Amino acid sequence: MKKSPVITVVAIGIGAALFFVLGRFVSIPTPVPNTNFSTQYGLLGFMAGLFGPLAGLLIAFIGHALIDFSYGWGIWWSWVIASGAAGLIMGLAAKKLCLSSEPFDAKKALTFNIFQVVAQIIAWGLIAPIFDIIIYAEPANKVFTQGLVAGLSNIVTTAVIGTLLCFAYSKARPAEGSLKKE
Numbered sequence: 001m002k003k004s005p006v007i008t009v010v011a012i013g014i015g016a017a018l019f020f021v022l023g024r025f026v027s028i029p030t031p032v033p034n035t036n037f038s039t040q041y042g043l044l045g046f047m048a049g050l051f052g053p054l055a056g057l058l059i060a061f062i063g064h065a066l067i068d069f070s071y072g073w074g075i076w077w078s079w080v081i082a083s084g085a086a087g088l089i090m091g092l093a094a095k096k097l098c099l100s101s102e103p104f105d106a107k108k109a110l111t112f113n114i115f116q117v118v119a120q121i122i123a124w125g126l127i128a129p130i131f132d133i134i135i136y137a138e139p140a141n142k143v144f145t146q147g148l149v150a151g152l153s154n155i156v157t158t159a160v161i162g163t164l165l166c167f168a169y170s171k172a173r174p175a176e177g178s179l180k181k182e
Helices: 005-025 040-051 053-071 077-091 106-136 140-172
Strands: 027-029 036-038
Touching: 005 027, 005 036, 005 040, 005 053, 036 140, 040 053, 040 077, 040 106, 040 140, 053 077, 077 106, 106 140
Parallel strands: none
Antiparallel strands: 027 036
């Protein structure tokens, strides 16, 4: 089912706001400097799976930029771009998931998690560290360690939170044809 552009724009706004709140206020620092155990990627996986790749990209890009801006150190563009890429890749699963029209079952949960793992590996194993080196001249060992920790923690939070959100949404959505006009 194709979503209205208005619905998608609203979803991007709400998704970016929630991404910001979760990333800014519901993240847990790891022992690796400037790297958090981030709960917002579970929400991102769900929103991208529901609204598609463009929504996933913009939710993560805008939300991550707002998080960085709110801390006052400036926007760390390498990681903002990586977040956007993760949202884009996770959103590519939307056509296979059909969250708004079909039940979310174990097979779709596996598909969701394959896409999100690939997205996290590309975003945090390649894009963020490589751009950190190119843009900010950061040492490779530091940024690849940060990327590894961020990627692994995002895989876990997306697998748990994102999968649970998809199952909950699927169960809460009324079955097609179940509503009748009186």
